[in-house]
Amino acid sequence: MFEKTYDAAAIEPRIRNVWQEAEAFRAGAGAERDAETFSIVIPPPNVTGSLHMGHALNNTLQDVLVRFERMRGKDVLWQPGTDHAGIATQMVVERQLAAEGAPTRREMGREAFLDRVWQWKAESGGAIKGQLDRLGASCDWSRDRFTMDEGLSEAVLTVFVRLHKQGLIYRDKRLVNWDPKFLTAISDLEVESKEVNGELVHFRYPLAGKTFDPDDPSTFIVVATTRPETMLGDTGVAVHPDDERYTDLVGTKVVLPLVGREIEIVADAYSDPEKGTGAVKITPAHDFNDFEVGKRNKLDLINVFDEQAAVSLKGNEAFLAGLDDAALAALIDALDGLDRFEARKWIVARMEEGGYLEKIEKHVHQVPFGDRSGVPIEPFLTDQWYVNAKRLAGPAMDAVREKKTQFVPANWEKTYFDWMENIQPWCVSRQLWWGHQIPAWYGPDGKIFVERTEADVRRQAELHYRESVTFAERDEALAAWERGDGGAIVLYRDEDVLDTWFSSALWPFSTLGWPERTPELRRYYPTSVLSTGFDIIFFWVARMMMMGMHFLNREPFETVYIHALVRDEKGAKMSKSKGNVVDPLELMDEFGADALRFTLAAMAAQGRDVKIAKARVQGYRNFATKLWNAVRFADMNACRIDPNFDPNSVETTQSRWVLTEATRAGEQVTEAIEAFRFNDAAAAIYRFTWNTFCDWYLELAKPVLMGEDCPEKTEIQATTAYVIDEILKLLHPFMPFLTEELWTVTAEQSGIKRDTLLVHARWPHAGYTDDTAAAEINFIVDLVANVRSVRSESNVPASLEAEIVVVGGAQRHEDWLFRHDAAIRRLARASAVSVSDVAPPNSAQVVVGDVVVCLPLEGLVDLDAERTRLSKEVTRIEKDIQKIDGRLSNPKFLEKADAETVEEQRDKRQEAEARLIKLNAAIGRLDPVA
């Protein structure tokens, strides 16, 4: 019936099935009639992804919220799904093709390749969904969505076309972050800058009209660069306008070595007089800053690289303009097609030969890398599609300013605002195949048609050209334009796709059916909470805010909960290369999903990183076992659920006490979850279960449970079963599997049928309290704890039962002692408990509240040790009293502290004083009566 330990591996799959068959997580399942809604959209993991600690944490917290609200009777939707992860997915499939020796993406063509990706997705995509299920995430899997789904793709098309018509999406030629490995543009956010030990190369650029002499500084100007190879595309040299060293040179020209182009020296504040020589070479086509300088000073743009960041000079019109091809033949021959880093070496060597190299310094500087490809990004001049993020950011910022959306913890607002205020145009086109193809078609006259469908484009184009149009692939279309044949106008569609985050930005409403006006959209939008890591604020939160505000005119979520980053035990960021990755799946295998969940929740204090340690997970696995055994114990003692149990008719004090504590624990858990203080919630239920219910209630109950049948026993049995039910409910959001299992088992053992699964059971409502019971039980607990402590300090052998004599008690103490006699004897290992007016001689004594508890231990008590022990406490209390007196005698304290605090101090003093008197009396009794 009950195994000795909880076997997570055996039980979890079974419970998962129970939930699945009951469709327990379906939107609205278990809700009260006319319930408020509570909705969360999952931050969609990559379809290529697998569960890591960050997912485990984030989804545990979401699940805690979702299960909590579901139990409170709300109409809950937790919307799951995955995103299509453009680059990552394309990479996975291309790697697979390579491994099979199959034709490459380009060889097989777009259509065939996309078929392959869909095939891959069907076979092995979305593994993470099963892993989330394993974790116990109670998402409505029947509503699973994917960013490339038909509906979501429809939303993408609608948004793109509308934004374009509103002028908020446009095509522009600018420098982009170009990834030379994946051959696509990426956004600013996908670039990671890393510190690199590089070189600062100082070149001498000869002044035009002078004869270059390496030994005569008046014949050249020295420029420093970390990227010597870009000198091929230099179109200027900049010096600071206030830099007197160069004032005379501004407006004159230098001759670019090796190339021979004459370029101008311009004055521009971008140049930092303190850095290097104060003169910098300007390559507007290959550097973001230089681009701006070039624009200000009307310098030419010369692109000298191809898509793969290899030097491209042959037939490069911009480069060759104004130069003598013949003279450059050797240079072009040597460099053309050479990788940028090879070209760097070659150029530095040639410059040195020509005497143009002044020096090379070691130099630490920041280099941008593609976060997926890991190769240095090349600023590259291309045509791309941009979203006017600045315009969209306004309302998105207002929503937060007006507290329609609140960040928790609130300080993340600052990060959000900082970024939003300095937002740059968002480059949304990607030179990939896997993704939403941009709905833009090009005509021979340069006209661009942006429409949702080809049919719409045809209509627009025929109006525009007043001729019939046909569609073709890009190459064919270009060829047709070239030929200029009469007849139909040929259009081709933009080959690029949209950034994955573009579709993710629509997630809170596209998953609910938008642009259709669905009931779900009306019901669940705006969503209640978005939970995510801070690293995603820019990528995702900000963009969802922009899109939500723009298209629905409502913020997409009421609260943005930003959780901590999960780190390893030592606080280092987990990464595959460091090998310090802790795999949540392994932890679940070893300790169970519940233990992992509880650990993550318990460690999710706001504003702090979560450092995951195996010992913690193990500790909470032990907690699961503890509860399991408590229930097992209850079962062995015939604690059956009484469907008619009414706390208000309970009479035994310890039961009234534990019911009060249960209420308190319930309030604490509720308040903590409402405030997103998951760690406090976890701690509250842990404490109540272990330290209150198991350690004291069950222990106090044992003598009764093991005794004869009587009304008191019946009541304690029923209370035990009732409190276990309360614990199961409060713990369920954190440990759903264990609690659901126990919910079933306890019902079976009690021979009752539950109205619902635990997942739909009603959350405990604050009800029962009895403050008077506390005094009695606290006294007993105190007494037992003190006796145990004294016994241990006096080295009383564990096997020896000592007598307990309570001195100085009132009638109520006597009642209490009588009532709990058996429990005290058991817990404090006493042979008898009695009351007396005088302390027995040779006793170990301890002050408990208002009474002195004596252990007459003839022959066992070391009087000197006793005196020391008691004196130590006297000293401590005297110090306390001194401190309190210090406060109370300070007129300013009396004047300024609030009355309550003063009263508190007075009470404290009185208590201490009373205790002191008792202690001194006890010490006095140790002296032999002369």
Added chain:
RNA sequence: GGGCGGUUAGCUCAGCUGGUUAGAGCGGCUGGUUUACACCCAGUAGGUCGGGGGUUCGAAUCCCUCACCGCCCA
């Protein structure tokens, strides 16, 4: 360079809006086959709350400053 956060017991961390004997888990030590649980029980040691200054009757908590650590953005 700008911004954010951290520094509390050997370790990992709580401690919200100032008044507690500064807590928990793990680990340590001592003792325990008490008919739920050794994934357990009982007891116990261990902290001048990073340094300095200030505000206050009163500071781990608020302010300033320094040091160190981490992250984000340039």
